[in-house]
Amino acid sequence: MTKFLPLALAAALLSGCQTGFIDSDVERGLAGAAAGYGIAKAVDGNGDRGAMIGGLAGVFCDDLGGCARPRGY
Numbered sequence: 689m690t691k692f693l694p695l696a697l698a699a700a701l702l703s704g705c706q707t708g709f710i711d712s713d714v715e716r717g718l719a720g721a722a723a724g725y726g727i728a729k730a731v732d733g734n735g736d737r738g739a740m741i742g743g744l745a746g747v748f749c750d751d752l753g754g755c756a757r758p759r760g761y
Contacts, residue, residue, distance in 0.1 A: 713747050720746020 710716050724742020725735045 713750065716746035716749060717743045
């Protein structure tokens with residue numbers, strides 16, 4: 689049960705990525721950091737390192753084309 693909660697929180701955060709709620713680099717960075725922390729803790733890893741990697745991935749995913757959306761809105 690202790691490993692399920694961080695995974696559930698990470699899944700809930702990642703589910704908001706495709707719905708248009710996370711638009712700026714700051715929001716993506718915070719969501720990535722939270723997801724990275726939760727996933728790292730779920731697999732008995734270092735939560736701080738997971739948060740740093742997740743936060744950086746969230747900030748730069750739009751610049752690298754990983755989470756880019758069409759800008760026709």
